Amino acid sequence: MNNDPASLPVTCLKGVGPKVAEKLARLGLYTIQDILFHLPLRYEDRTRVVPIGSLRPGDSAVVQGEVLLTEVRFGKRRSLLSRISDGTGSLTIRLFHFNAAQKASLERGATLRCYGEVRRGASTLELIHPEYRVVLADEATTVESSLTAVYPTTEGVHQLKLRDLSEQAMSHIASLREWLPASLLESLAMPTLREALRMLHRPAADVPLSGLSDGGHPAQQRLAFEELLAQHLSMRQLRERMQAHQAPALRNSGEFNKRFLQQLPFELTAAQQRVVKECLRDLSRAVPMQRLVQGDVGSGKTAVAACALLHAVESGYQVAVMAPTELLAEQHHRNFRDWLEPLGIKVAWLTGSLKAAARREEMAAIGGGAAQVVVGTHALFQDDVEFDRLGLVVIDEQHRFGVHQRLALREKGRREEGHPHQLIMTATPIPRTLAMTFYADLDCSVIDELPPGRTPVSTVVIPDSRRADIVLRVEQACASGRQVYWVCTLIEESETLQCEAAEDTAQALAAALPGLNVGLVHGRMKAADKEAGMRAFKAGDIDLLVATTVIEVGVDVPNASLMVIENAERLGLAQLHQLRGRVGRGAHESNCVLLYRAPLGQRARDRLAVMRETTDGFEIARHDLEQRGPGEVLGTRQTGLAMLRIADLVRDQALLPAVEQAANLLMQDYPGHVSPLVRRWLGEATRYGEV
Ligand code: ADP
Numbered sequence: 304m305n306n307d308p309a310s311l312p313v314t315c316l317k318g319v320g321p322k323v324a325e326k327l328a329r330l331g332l333y334t335i336q337d338i339l340f341h342l343p344l345r346y347e348d349r350t351r352v353v354p355i356g357s358l359r360p361g362d363s364a365v366v367q368g369e370v371l372l373t374e375v376r377f378g379k380r381r382s383l384l385s386r387i388s389d390g391t392g393s394l395t396i397r398l399f400h401f402n403a404a405q406k407a408s409l410e411r412g413a414t415l416r417c418y419g420e421v422r423r424g425a426s427t428l429e430l431i432h433p434e435y436r437v438v439l440a441d442e443a444t445t446v447e448s449s450l451t452a453v454y455p456t457t458e459g460v461h462q463l464k465l466r467d468l469s470e471q472a473m474s475h476i477a478s479l480r481e482w483l484p485a486s487l488l489e490s491l492a493m494p495t496l497r498e499a500l501r502m503l504h505r506p507a508a509d510v511p512l513s514g515l516s517d518g519g520h521p522a523q524q525r526l527a528f529e530e531l532l533a534q535h536l537s538m539r540q541l542r543e544r545m546q547a548h549q550a551p552a553l554r555n556s557g558e559f560n561k562r563f564l565q566q567l568p569f570e571l572t573a574a575q576q577r578v579v580k581e582c583l584r585d586l587s588r589a590v591p592m593q594r595l596v597q598g599d600v601g602s603g604k605t606a607v608a609a610c611a612l613l614h615a616v617e618s619g620y621q622v623a624v625m626a627p628t629e630l631l632a633e634q635h636h637r638n639f640r641d642w643l644e645p646l647g648i649k650v651a652w653l654t655g656s657l658k659a660a661a662r663r664e665e666m667a668a669i670g671g672g673a674a675q676v677v678v679g680t681h682a683l684f685q686d687d688v689e690f691d692r693l694g695l696v697v698i699d700e701q702h703r704f705g706v707h708q709r710l711a712l713r714e715k716g717r718r719e720e721g722h723p724h725q726l727i728m729t730a731t732p733i734p735r736t737l738a739m740t741f742y743a744d745l746d747c748s749v750i751d752e753l754p755p756g757r758t759p760v761s762t763v764v765i766p767d768s769r770r771a772d773i774v775l776r777v778e779q780a781c782a783s784g785r786q787v788y789w790v791c792t793l794i795e796e797s798e799t800l801q802c803e804a805a806e807d808t809a810q811a812l813a814a815a816l817p818g819l820n821v822g823l824v825h826g827r828m829k830a831a832d833k834e835a836g837m838r839a840f841k842a843g844d845i846d847l848l849v850a851t852t853v854i855e856v857g858v859d860v861p862n863a864s865l866m867v868i869e870n871a872e873r874l875g876l877a878q879l880h881q882l883r884g885r886v887g888r889g890a891h892e893s894n895c896v897l898l899y900r901a902p903l904g905q906r907a908r909d910r911l912a913v914m915r916e917t918t919d920g921f922e923i924a925r926h927d928l929e930q931r932g933p934g935e936v937l938g939t940r941q942t943g944l945a946m947l948r949i950a951d952l953v954r955d956q957a958l959l960p961a962v963e964q965a966a967n968l969l970m971q972d973y974p975g976h977v978s979p980l981v982r983r984w985l986g987e988a989t990r991y992g993e994v
């Protein structure tokens with residue numbers, strides 16, 4: 304399929320047997336092309352001999368001089384010192400490990416050529432364990448003609464080996480196909496792939512090192528661009544494959560939606576209405592909807608999902624709603640039951656913790672078609688779950704699911720008439736440029752407006768030494784009829800300990816606040832107990848809910864107006880934002896208290912400052928991206944991202960709009976280039992898309 308010589312295995316290179324190949328595999332290097340894309344970490348300038356007199360501490364340089372004196376010193380550590388001079392100055396070479404032959408070779412009068420990093424010594428500048436060799440009197444001394452590349456190495460594969468392999472790989476460079484059209488490269492002022500690789504592996508002596516070290520050199524940008532383009536194209540391919548499938552075209556009079564909206568105690572915001580319209584338009588088409596709805600916490604994604612869902616049900620199809628946690632699934636179940644049962648719609652329920660008899664009953668309703676809507680966790684796509692006529696899959700808080708789970712669920716509904724539609728909802732706002740590139744298989748809608756009457760949550764950051772003040776605040780909030788969350792976060796990396804901490808905290812708070820009803824919800828409780836706890840909180844029977852981070856996603860209790868988060872310094876921005884999103888859902892002024900344990904590290908301090916200063920999810924996501932990198936921010940979905948070799952999404956963000964344009968160009972005018980380009984960069988990983 305791919306007879307490009309660059310795709311030959313590394314074992315085709317001289318000096319690579321099975322042993323070395325195994326070690327190279329540890330660096331992710333399997334083919335000659337991989338070696339070519341294994342770029343230097345940095346460069347050394349060995350292109351000229353530097354006068355000793357001009358050296359400064361910290362320089363790395365080639366020097367040459369005559370040995371004036373060599374002696375062994377017995378200090379704290381035995382060392383061999385050799386003083387050399389080139390007429391402009393002198394310096395000392397210091398070896399801690401040496402043998403008799405080495406000592407003999409450094410005799411007075413010998414000429415040495417050394418390369419190393421210059422340090423300040425006791426009396427002169429020093430080179431500690433430099434690379435060195437004795438230059439013979441009649442030898443014509445040469446210097447390197449290009450900067451010397453220093454590659455990332457692994458145990459057992461040394462720098463010289465990698466340099467040799469890259470040298471050999473470079474001889475195959477002519478066989479590396481150029482997939483970017485010349486006109487494109489010209490308009491971007493970027494070099495060809497070959498030029499870029501030659502430049503990066505063997506930069507000419509006059510290339511300034513500073514331009515190379517920050518990744519901004521055109522050759523580096525060219526490779527980053529191609530890699531991002533390949534990533535983007537792979538998502539577009541996934542999209543095209545989906546679009547080639549059939550889906551039921553759902554068209555109806557919208558009776559259910561009309562009745563639903565009438566009974567709803569509020570009006571949809573303009574943003575919600577717009578997104579609903581986008582969904583209904585997709586659903587009416589005979590290709591599977593693949594829509595991602597982004598909306599900040601509290602923007603009202605559930606009501607949007609309900610509208611889409613009702614549309615499918617009215618057309619006689621089943622809808623599966625998948626939530627990432629039992630708690631959230633339970634809340635959706637309750638919510639949808641309240642909303643849908645008055646319309647005569649049966650809502651089934653399926654999670655891992657369901658007892659056998661109950662499970663059989665739900666399964667029968669799902670398989671027989673009696674249940675039009677099924678709410679659950681990932682238990683929904685276990686093998687034995689059979690739907691009758693699945694027409695739409697709604698996935699809530701998708702950042703909690705992997706791409707595999709999502710694709711597996713889509714496969715479930717597959718039948719003669721085609722794939723079910725998919726509606727994916729996330730509260731993790733993704734900066735626009737990133738979404739364009741890495742969600743290119745999906746259509747995106749944004750609910751960019753919160754329901755009216757919300758007051759932004761005001762946030763304070765307080766050391767936990769002032770806990771007593773906070774307990775007082777809890778008491779005041781509850782006295783005025785509000786409710787409070789108190790979140791205990793990970794103390795150790797152990798869920799058990801976290802749950803124990805929550806239990807202890809609940810007891811302590813109950814003792815300190817005898818007038819209040821204190822509830823507890825954590826991950827180790829039975830599902831029924833968790834549910835009962837949440838229900839009591841929602842009903843207002845509990846004033847103060849002590850919880851672990853299980854309440855992070857989706858939980859909705861509008862009367863709660865104060866959120867206390869312990870050890871907030873241990874949580875990431877996304878998680879803090881999600882947790883804080885549990886308050887500020889009603890009309891009451893809401894507060895969030897971030898308790899931390901001093902001392903705070905710089906990054907934790909920055910995170911807490913961001914939380915204090917903004918409630919804008921996109922702004923927080925931007926900071927998160929800078930602090931944690933996109934792999935983490937986008938979660939497990941974009942598996943390829945973790946494998947970016949050259950591009951850096953933060954550093955190279957500015958390339959993304961051009962990447963999208965280039966993708967359009969290739970797909971339209973050079974369709975034959977798309978697959979080879981994707982395969983070059985993603986290799987086997989592209990198979991994910993073919994589920
Ligand atoms: P999220 O987007 O975080 O999933 P939810 O769907 O849970 O948000 O909605 C948050 C709260 O806002 C819920 O109590 C919901 O009933 C309420 N809500 C949703 N849409 C509106 C609206 N248009 N006007 C007023 N309240 C709304």
Ligand code: MG
Binds near residue numbers: 605857
């Ligand atoms: Mg939600």
